[in-house]
Amino acid sequence: xxxxxxxxxxxxxxxxxxxxxxxxxxxxxxxxxxxxxxxxxxxxxxxxxxxxxxxxxxxxxxxxxxxxxxxxxxxxxxxxxxxxxxxxxxxxxxxxxxxxxxxxxxxxxxxxxxxxxxxxxxxxxxxxxxxxxxxxxxxxxxxxxxxxxxxxxxxxxxxxxxxxxxxxxxxxxxxxxxxxxxxxxxxxxxxxxxxxxxxxxxxxxxxxxxxxxxxxxxxxxxxxxxxxxxxxxxxxxxxxxxxxxxxxxxxxxxxxxxxxxxxxxxxxxxxxxxxxxxxxxxxxxxxxxxxx
Amino acid sequence: xxxxxxxxxxxxxxxxxxxxxxxxxxxxxxxxxxxxxxxxxxxxxxxxxxxxxxxxxxxxxxxxxxxxxxxxxxxxxxxxxxxxxxxxxxxxxxxxxxxxxxxxxxxxxxxxxxxxxxxxxxxxxxxxxxxxxxxxxxxxxxxxxxxxxxxxxxxxxxxxxxxxxxxxxxxxxxxxxxxxxxxxxxxxxxxxxxxxxxxxxxxxxxxxxxxxxxxxxxxxxxxxxxxxxxxxxxxxxxxxxxxxxxxxxxxxxxxxxxxxxxxxxxxxxxxxxxxxxxxxxxxxxxxxxxxx
DNA sequence: CTAATTGATAACCCACAGTTATTGAATGAT
DNA sequence: ATCATTCAATAACTGTGGGTTATCAATTAG
Numbered sequence: 279x280x281x282x283x284x285x286x287x288x289x290x291x292x293x294x295x296x297x298x299x300x301x302x303x304x305x306x307x308x309x310x311x312x313x314x315x316x317x318x319x320x321x322x323x324x325x326x327x328x329x330x331x332x333x334x335x336x337x338x339x340x341x342x343x344x345x346x347x348x349x350x351x352x353x354x355x356x357x358x359x360x361x362x363x364x365x366x367x368x369x370x371x372x373x374x375x376x377x378x379x380x381x382x383x384x385x386x387x388x389x390x391x392x393x394x395x396x397x398x399x400x401x402x403x404x405x406x407x408x409x410x411x412x413x414x415x416x417x418x419x420x421x422x423x424x425x426x427x428x429x430x431x432x433x434x435x436x437x438x439x440x441x442x443x444x445x446x447x448x449x450x451x452x453x454x455x456x457x458x459x460x461x462x463x464x465x466x467x468x469x470x471x472x473x474x475x476x477x478x479x480x481x482x483x484x485x486x487x488x489x490x491x492x493x494x495x496x497x498x499x500x501x502x503x504x505x506x507x508x509x510x511x512x513x514x515x516x517x518x519x520x521x522x523x524x525x526x527x528x529x530x531x532x533x534x535x536x537x538x539x540x541x542x543x544x545x546x547x548x549x550x551x552x553x554x555x556x557x558x559x560x561x562x563x564x565x566x567x568x569x570x
Numbered sequence: 571x572x573x574x575x576x577x578x579x580x581x582x583x584x585x586x587x588x589x590x591x592x593x594x595x596x597x598x599x600x601x602x603x604x605x606x607x608x609x610x611x612x613x614x615x616x617x618x619x620x621x622x623x624x625x626x627x628x629x630x631x632x633x634x635x636x637x638x639x640x641x642x643x644x645x646x647x648x649x650x651x652x653x654x655x656x657x658x659x660x661x662x663x664x665x666x667x668x669x670x671x672x673x674x675x676x677x678x679x680x681x682x683x684x685x686x687x688x689x690x691x692x693x694x695x696x697x698x699x700x701x702x703x704x705x706x707x708x709x710x711x712x713x714x715x716x717x718x719x720x721x722x723x724x725x726x727x728x729x730x731x732x733x734x735x736x737x738x739x740x741x742x743x744x745x746x747x748x749x750x751x752x753x754x755x756x757x758x759x760x761x762x763x764x765x766x767x768x769x770x771x772x773x774x775x776x777x778x779x780x781x782x783x784x785x786x787x788x789x790x791x792x793x794x795x796x797x798x799x800x801x802x803x804x805x806x807x808x809x810x811x812x813x814x815x816x817x818x819x820x821x822x823x824x825x826x827x828x829x830x831x832x833x834x835x836x837x838x839x840x841x842x843x844x845x846x847x848x849x850x851x852x853x854x855x856x857x858x859x860x861x862x
Numbered sequence: 863c864t865a866a867t868t869g870a871t872a873a874c875c876c877a878c879a880g881t882t883a884t885t886g887a888a889t890g891a892t
Numbered sequence: 893a894t895c896a897t898t899c900a901a902t903a904a905c906t907g908t909g910g911g912t913t914a915t916c917a918a919t920t921a922g
Contacts, residue, residue, distance in 0.1 A: 281909090283577060283649075283653070284576045285574070285575060285576050286574065286576060286910090299868090300869060300870095301867090301869080309911065309912090310912060310913080312869085312872095312911085313911045315870060315871090316910080316911085317910080317911095325656055325657060326657050326660075327656050327657045327660030327661075328660060329656075332869065333919095335868060335869090335918080335919050335920070336868085337868090337869085341659050342656045342657070342659040342660035345655065345659050345853075346652065349648075349652040349655075349656075353645065353648060353649060356641075356645060356648075360638065360645065361575070363641075364621075364637055364638045364641075365617060365618050365634070367633050368618070368632065369619075559623060559632060559633075560633050561633065561634075592899080592900060593899070593900085602881060603899090604881080604900085604901075604902080604903095605879065605880040605881070606880095607900065607902090608879080608901090609879075624900065624901090627887080627888055627889070627898080629899090
């Protein structure tokens with residue numbers, strides 16, 4: 279009494295259940311027959327059920343034994359798979375990477391990376407969450423996130439950053455606006471319009487950069503609305519509430535009454551970077567680093 | 571080298587994974603801390619994966635450890651059930667079905683099912699436990715439960731759901747309230763009363779539905795109390811602390827100073843569903859499926 | 863009858879799970 | 893700085909119980 283069931287018991291039971299012969303089962307397990315007999319007996323005592331009928335000349339399974347045999351086969355397979363899978367996760371071949379991103383990055387860069395990673399490591403899964411620059415940095419420091427897609431110039435100590443995409447800026451105008459691709463030569467032509475920008479605490483670098491585009495040309499933009507979603511910004515532009523400046527690549531995927539005119543002759547670029555924690559312990563992350 | 575994994579390792583691992591503290595885990599297991607440390611280390615060697623990160627000051631799970639923890643919880647539940655079931659078969663019973671349910675389902679539907687099953691399969695036993703929607707889903711995924719009675723609109727992948735009962739809603743009033751069956755025409759008549767509802771994290775769909783009944787009629791209910799038990803809610807109503815809205819069938823089985831008025835002309839229904847795991851291996855469950 | 867084949871029992875042995883005592887590293891308090 | 897505290901790892905030990913060999917008891921075959 280007071281013993282515990284162990285996997286050993288299950289292994290032994292399965293051998294006997296398959297051989298229906300203690301001696302042969304013992305041989306298969308490379309142990310002696312009395313040892314096996316005792317373990318099986320102990321197992322029956324622990325469970326509190328007869329598993330075999332010993333006819334003193336032949337061995338057969340009881341109904342309970344039959345059921346147990348079937349279930350244990352399942353359990354062993356499940357355990358085997360689990361152990362194997364655990365090892366794989368440890369090696370980074372399987373696993374999950376938690377990704378944060380700015381809405382303005384989801385159109386171009388991220389999909390490409392995901393597709394590439396998926397073709398080489400189909401077992402690595404992603405969980406995506408849209409977050410502000412600042413929230414991403416915080417989440418990465420807290421190990422709530424493995425990877426962030428941000429627009430930042432600097433990043434706290436302990437966090438790595440790598441530029442992965444630079445983009446020109448485009449002016450967003452309502453479809454019926456006077457300016458066209460041909461007549462648009464400088465951003466100064468819209469200096470009297472109201473500007474709709476991404477909220478500065480969503481991405482302050484981004485905000486400042488757009489303001490600097492205007493200031494370089496000698497005027498300060500009148501910012502009337504701030505928003506977080508490109509969709510919202512375009513809707514406001516379409517409604518005639520103002521104009522906007524966004525990264526050129528952000529024109530894909532929308533169907534609204536606005537037109538995009540690339541701003542010529544400016545040095546500013548929308549820079550998208552990946553960030554991650556130096557001492558991140560997620561093995562899957564290291565696997566996919568090459569794709570960044 | 572050459573060791574074997576045993577259930578002991580799993581038990582120890584789970585204790586450490588839950589406590590994240592070797593000493594506390596060792597205390598819980600009634601063994602010494604060095605013994606535990608060694609077993610865990612051995613386990614990591616056998617599996618060939620790091621399961622914990624020991625910072626010499628704190629213990630945390632690796633990605634592989636997280637995965638293993640989740641899977642082992644399932645495996646243990648499955649083994650426990652299998653052993654129990656083996657014993658039941660040995661005793662000549664046909665099995666046991668573990669049922670979870672919302673308190674609001676115990677009055678009407680479940681008793682009928684139990685009576686039906688019992689008359690055909692007198693040897694199938696039930697263990698009933700009252701649980702929230704969310705807990706039931708979790709328990710079913712972990713194989714802690716075979717069947718759940720919930721009020722949900724969606725359910726995770728791998729879980730089956732079937733509607734078994736739809737019910738109208740009734741207003742619960744203290745006996746001495748002015749409104750009667752004849753004068754009650756719209757829920758708007760009680761818009762100034764305080765409402766006592768089931769807690770939203772007990773059953774959020776249910777909560778939202780009741781709020782929507784009011785909002786459809788042009789007002790937002792003032793929710794003053796939230797509770798988990800119908801009994802409690804009725805008691806509060808009886809005490810004059812407010813009114814409540816519950817599924818009509820939930821009026822049976824109580825003897826309190828409250829009256830139930832079915833709410834006329836609303837589309838909302840209280841929908842009760844059964845849920846179970848697609849790949850549930852309990853043979854008794856498959857036998858009783860026809861009764862659902 | 864004897865010989866062969868089966869699982870159960872008895873008595874012994876040693877591997878290793880679990881013990882106590884200690885170290886070493888990191889943190890917090892004064 | 894210095895000391896006390898808190899944690900896991902290491903070292904050296906001990907004794908339970910898994911496994912051993914030897915034997916028995918029961919059945920079947922020739």
